[in-house]
Amino acid sequence: PRTIYLKDYRAPEYLVDRTELTFDLDPYATLVKSRLSVRRNPDANGTDTLPALWLDGVDLELLSIAIDGELLPAHRYTEKPGGLLLNVDKSAFVLEVQTRIAPEANTSLEGLYLSNGMYCTQCEAEGFRKITFYPDRPDVMSVFTTTIVAPANYPVLLSNGNKIDSGTTADGRLTVTWEDPFAKPSYLFALVAGDLQFVEDRFVTCSGREVTLQLYTEPKNIGKCEHAMTSLKHSMKWDEEVYGREYDLDIFMIVAVDHFNMGAMENKGLNIFNSACVLASPETATDAAFQRIEAIVAHEYFHNWSGNRVTCRDWFQLSLKEGFTVFRDAEFSADMNSRAVKRIEDVTVLRTAQFAEDAGPMAHPVRPDSYMEISNFYTLTVYEKGAEVVRMIHTILGADGFRRGSDLYFERHDGQAVTCEDFIVAMEDANGADLQQFRRWYSQAGTPVLDVEDTYDMETQEYRLTIRQHTPDSPGQVDKLPLHIPVSIALLGRSGSALPLDSSGEVERVLHVTETCQEFVFGNIPERPLPSLLRGFSAPVKLRYGYSVEQLLFLMRHDSDPFNQWDAGQRLAFDALSSLQQAYRNGTELELPESLIDGLSAVLENTRLDPALVAKMLALPSAQELTEQGGEIDAPAIIAARNFVRDGVAKTLKPQFRARYEALNVQKPYCPTASDIAERSLKNTCLSYLCATGDQEMLALAEAQLARDDNMTDSAAALAALVEFGPADKAQAHLDAFYRQWQQDTQVVETWFGLQSSSPTFGTLDRVRALMQHSAFEFKNPNKVRAVIGGFAMRNFAQFHAPDGSGYAFLAEQVIALDKLNPQIAARIVTPLTRWRKYRAEQSTQIQAALKTVRDSGELSRDLYEVVSKSLA
Numbered sequence: 059p060r061t062i063y064l065k066d067y068r069a070p071e072y073l074v075d076r077t078e079l080t081f082d083l084d085p086y087a088t089l090v091k092s093r094l095s096v097r098r099n100p101d102a103n104g105t106d107t108l109p110a111l112w113l114d115g116v117d118l119e120l121l122s123i124a125i126d127g128e129l130l131p132a133h134r135y136t137e138k139p140g141g142l143l144l145n146v147d148k149s150a151f152v153l154e155v156q157t158r159i160a161p162e163a164n165t166s167l168e169g170l171y172l173s174n175g176m177y178c179t180q181c182e183a184e185g186f187r188k189i190t191f192y193p194d195r196p197d198v199m200s201v202f203t204t205t206i207v208a209p210a211n212y213p214v215l216l217s218n219g220n221k222i223d224s225g226t227t228a229d230g231r232l233t234v235t236w237e238d239p240f241a242k243p244s245y246l247f248a249l250v251a252g253d254l255q256f257v258e259d260r261f262v263t264c265s266g267r268e269v270t271l272q273l274y275t276e277p278k279n280i281g282k283c284e285h286a287m288t289s290l291k292h293s294m295k296w297d298e299e300v301y302g303r304e305y306d307l308d309i310f311m312i313v314a315v316d317h318f319n320m321g322a323m324e325n326k327g328l329n330i331f332n333s334a335c336v337l338a339s340p341e342t343a344t345d346a347a348f349q350r351i352e353a354i355v356a357h358e359y360f361h362n363w364s365g366n367r368v369t370c371r372d373w374f375q376l377s378l379k380e381g382f383t384v385f386r387d388a389e390f391s392a393d394m395n396s397r398a399v400k401r402i403e404d405v406t407v408l409r410t411a412q413f414a415e416d417a418g419p420m421a422h423p424v425r426p427d428s429y430m431e432i433s434n435f436y437t438l439t440v441y442e443k444g445a446e447v448v449r450m451i452h453t454i455l456g457a458d459g460f461r462r463g464s465d466l467y468f469e470r471h472d473g474q475a476v477t478c479e480d481f482i483v484a485m486e487d488a489n490g491a492d493l494q495q496f497r498r499w500y501s502q503a504g505t506p507v508l509d510v511e512d513t514y515d516m517e518t519q520e521y522r523l524t525i526r527q528h529t530p531d532s533p534g535q536v537d538k539l540p541l542h543i544p545v546s547i548a549l550l551g552r553s554g555s556a557l558p559l560d561s562s563g564e565v566e567r568v569l570h571v572t573e574t575c576q577e578f579v580f581g582n583i584p585e586r587p588l589p590s591l592l593r594g595f596s597a598p599v600k601l602r603y604g605y606s607v608e609q610l611l612f613l614m615r616h617d618s619d620p621f622n623q624w625d626a627g628q629r630l631a632f633d634a635l636s637s638l639q640q641a642y643r644n645g646t647e648l649e650l651p652e653s654l655i656d657g658l659s660a661v662l663e664n665t666r667l668d669p670a671l672v673a674k675m676l677a678l679p680s681a682q683e684l685t686e687q688g689g690e691i692d693a694p695a696i697i698a699a700r701n702f703v704r705d706g707v708a709k710t711l712k713p714q715f716r717a718r719y720e721a722l723n724v725q726k727p728y729c730p731t732a733s734d735i736a737e738r739s740l741k742n743t744c745l746s747y748l749c750a751t752g753d754q755e756m757l758a759l760a761e762a763q764l765a766r767d768d769n770m771t772d773s774a775a776a777l778a779a780l781v782e783f784g785p786a787d788k789a790q791a792h793l794d795a796f797y798r799q800w801q802q803d804t805q806v807v808e809t810w811f812g813l814q815s816s817s818p819t820f821g822t823l824d825r826v827r828a829l830m831q832h833s834a835f836e837f838k839n840p841n842k843v844r845a846v847i848g849g850f851a852m853r854n855f856a857q858f859h860a861p862d863g864s865g866y867a868f869l870a871e872q873v874i875a876l877d878k879l880n881p882q883i884a885a886r887i888v889t890p891l892t893r894w895r896k897y898r899a900e901q902s903t904q905i906q907a908a909l910k911t912v913r914d915s916g917e918l919s920r921d922l923y924e925v926v927s928k929s930l931a
């Protein structure tokens with residue numbers, strides 16, 4: 059496959075002002091007619107002679123081409139791999155193309171395909187070329203009109219924009235026409251056809267326009283729409299209040315589909331969602347699912363401005379819309395729920411998965427320089443690190459400055475396809491700011507490391523912080539330049555409160571770290587302070603400072619920044635767990651880290667703290683997170699150390715866990731409010747520790763909670779604890795009963811699959827293989843694949859890393875099979891095998907061997923080829 063470079067970007071030779079599409083739907087022979095008003099792009103720096111017109115097209119059967127009504131003879135065009143090259147003899151013309159496609163045969167879930175008999179589309183990034191020949195690039199923006207013709211058993215026919223016509227054809231088929239007045243790139247096109255039901259609501263915008271809101275699902279799911287609808291209305295209001303962004307069409311539709319490669323898609327006026335990311339009811343969805351739905355509904359809605367009205371010039375600019383929109387949805391969720399807990403969750407993902415990506419073979423900057431397959435670049439780096447970069451701009455400019463910048467950005471670029479540079483320039487221009495050095499965050503890959511040291515001089519009452527920064531090399535990038543890093547700090551005095559940093563009484567400050575080594579001096583500091591560093595995780599870096607155990611315990615107790623309070627506990631646990639890993643390797647006896655237990659005990663008894671924060675503080679870093687400590691990964695040592703501490707904490711603090719569990723275990727009607735979610739999360743954290751003791755009486759608590767069958771959060775937590783800590787035969791009986799109860803509900807069955815495959819005790823490879831034979835398992839459904847295979851390979855550290863290497867071989871085998879059906883999913887699920895270099899000798903060899911099996915298995919998709927070849931290079 060060819061590598062595409064950002065430096066080779068050229069403006070399109072031709073533009074498409076109007077796009078008129080007609081679909082005559084059929085599972086194996088859908089006829090697609092397109093009528094494009096094409097004209098030469100005045101801004102393309104071409105010559106006087108008319109260049110050929112390139113149209114992308116993949117897996118299409120070409121039926122005819124005509125220019126201005128005249129059929130084009132064969133010598134005027136060439137079919138090439140990936141598209142069509144047309145000889146053009148005028149600078150403006152109408153191009154008509156007819157193609158035939160087979161949605162039923164499309165298992166890639168990109169382009170037009172069928173999900174449970176429903177037609178749907180996914181065009182981002184390059185799926186539109188699987189529908190018709192088209193300049194399928196985001197800088198070609200066009201006004202779309204779409205007519206859908208379908209048999210009468212497809213009563214719901216949807217596309218972007220407003221419905222302008224509908225009727226019945228002479229032979230009794232249904233036809234509907236939609237028009238989207240806003241010019242958009244092809245990746246935002248959508249079509250849905252099916253036997254669907256919908257719920258409807260209204261939203262009155264800030265300027266008083268009434269917008270119809272509709273949520274479409276298969277009839278069986280119609281009772282699961284309320285939460286998404288509420289979330290949508292909250293999002294619309296929030297975007298008006300916080301960003302001044304009003305919705306622009308008369309109708310906004312969401313459709314839920316079961317077969318979907320990712321979470322959801324922001325098609326203009328017609329968002330398409332993975333069912334798991336939109337459908338919820340208290341009986342069937344966990345709190346985590348409720349919160350995920352709220353966040354994703356918001357994310358896709360926010361794209362209407364950050365992505366659709368202002369879009370990307372090319373796919374290297376993906377973070378322009380994704381990083382910004384993730385930042386927007388994170389702030390929305392923080393406003394709707396516990397801000398501290400949301401931050402902790404996001405940083406955990408970043409530190410666990412994005413840092414690993416940034417240190418692995420696929421490391422790339424937030425704005426990549428090159429790719430083979432763009433689908434491989436919908437990454438944690440582009441999304442989550444991209445959001446952190448936007449957050450840092452927010453920190454540097456302040457909330458008001460940032461809003462001035464976003465206002466200017468939207469105003470200046472409305473209707474355009476632009477670059478990350480345009481975003482930064484708008485931020486600078488609106489504030490008279492200089493983000494020259496800051497721009498390096500977009501072009502340098504790798505996670506920067508900050509080393510902090512301090513000194514205090516009692517005589518002069520001066521406190522000095524010395525901060526050094528460096529960013530490790532990454533594939534194709536060495537000798538990185540220093541970044542502009544905002545480091546938020548406070549200095550805590552003996553009493554635990556923050557000391558004033560100057561005469562204004564300010565107690566928190568953002569330090570602008572811009573040099574390789576920089577010193578910050580604070581005067582009039584009356585006592586040696588304890589620094590609270592990188593508050594709120596003000597930059598996506600690894601910060602090292604030699605905190606003592608006592609200092610960490612002090613921060614856990616006193617830091618006024620809840621994020622750092624939590625982080626102090628995490629550092630304590632990390633330190634204890636690394637010593638234990640070392641002891642395990644040396645064969646010495648493991649000893650319980652008393653100080654950690656003391657710290658957790660104090661947290662557990664602190665009833666003034668938000669219970670959700672308490673739950674987060676009680677959770678030990680996951681095995682996956684522990685692999686990010688640096689040094690060679692030793693899977694058995696990580697598991698042994700972590701289990702040892704967990705069991706020790708459980709046994710030692712059992713009475714306290716029991717007391718808090720009982721206090722929180724009150725029956726009340728389910729409500730997904732932040733405070734109720736907080737209480738359930740602490741309750742279920744306590745339950746999990748109680749069950750970890752293996753004590754019969756404690757397992758009975760879980761059984762009682764499961765039997766109560768109040769809401770899915772409590773049921774799933776109880777079931778998970780029984781599966782992980784109870785005897786296998788009993789676990790199996792509970793799982794069977796649970797399945798019988800919920801077998802009709804796709805979302806619950808996915809939860810049921812995931813809970814087993816990710817269980818470190820129950821989820822053995824044999825059981826995972828058996829799950830793949832289960833009648834509810836579907837290899838062509840990404841959610842099922844993610845639940846069973848992904849649950850095992852990405853969330854079941856203990857079983858996946860079984861010493862005999864069987865987990866690796868299994869994953870290789872599944873990846874090879876998946877690649878034939880759905881390359882995007884194959885290229886994602888292979889990720890655990892790409893990290894082979896980080897593991898200790900034998901594991902490393904086994905993982906690498908598994909990856910080579912994939913490489914040597916025959917012809918790979920472009921998606922999988924890119925990941926595998928870069929990982930073995």
Ligand code: B3K
Pocket residue numbers: 182183320322323324357358361380433436
């Ligand atoms: N923009 C889509 C992602 C499309 C992924 C294509 N492989 C969802 C989102 O980020 O909102």
Ligand code: ZN
Pocket residue numbers: 357361379380383
């Ligand atoms: Zn997005």
